[in-house]
Amino acid sequence: MSAVQVAVVIGRFQPFHLGHLALVREALARAPRVVVVLGSAHQARSPRHPFSAAERAEMLRLALPEAERARVDVLPLRDLYDETRWVQAVRDGVQWLTGTDEALLVGHFKDATSDYLRRFAPWQLLSLPRQHRVDATDLRAALFDSEPEALDAVLASWVDQVPPSTRDFVRAWAHLPYLAALRREWAMLKSYRQAWAAAPYAPVFVTVDVVVQCAGHVLLIQRGRDPGQGLWALPGGFVEPRDTLYQSAVRELEEETGLRLLPDTLQRALRGVATFDHPDRSQRGRTISHTHHFDLGERELPEVRGQDDAAAARWVPIAELAAMEAQCFDDHFHMLDRFLGLVAPG
Structure with a gap:
């Protein structure tokens, strides 16, 4: 393997554990400069993305x-739910930070979710065996399954799995106003998955979501229950057994926002339908959304109100959406980006 000036480590680090640390230290041993790509940046807090x-x-x-910190650059990168775009965004970000398009990628093939490591040719790839018997999913489960008074016991169980600094960080972080809501949402999701555990095969859920734009605004709802209670989302829901996708989209729009327009008005306003099917887009499990885009044009904003599963509904100026990315449920910001072009290419 030829000498390189830059090594790259990619991960979500939720939380940062000894396996991650081993990869970073290997990268530091191989190159004078290291870029650590923080995946899933700008995501709303959730049991999958607590930090x-x-x-x-x-x-x-x-x-x-301190000496090693000075050699490490951090590159936060949003999920794009499109591997080709995401790989290019990583490459562009590393080149922007370092001035070179050559790098050594240091990683570990944990499971099928690590296949992206093969997509960075002509970068060199250093594939390492598993460094520690630790999994961030298990660490999060231990944290969210525990009672508040058991925090010290949970962190003590992490002693051979995370750096001491991570335990200290999480101990302090646990006193911020996030953990109780995350535990509640974790319990809901766990119950949800258990309800489907007896199915003869893993369920695949079919949903609809609706992007309605009007006079420079887009219609959003604030979720009234978990998962994602309090986050902003598109109106939508599960497809009913006797509905077509379009019928389900119109029904969910009316049920959650009270928006009622003449059928011909909606039909003329339909601009397209896109499918969002990334395997990790929903914490509830494999969920495929057929998202309908309506443009009502330049007219007075119709009256809306939050109802059913929605705590609130409002017309949001499209110009304000980019600042709301970390307040959006699941991949709904990326749905909006798909139709409205919120994120500049590259």
């Missing part, structure tokens, strides 16, 4: 001695 990009960057920083 913000800034918090994960701090966990990484605290785990390294």
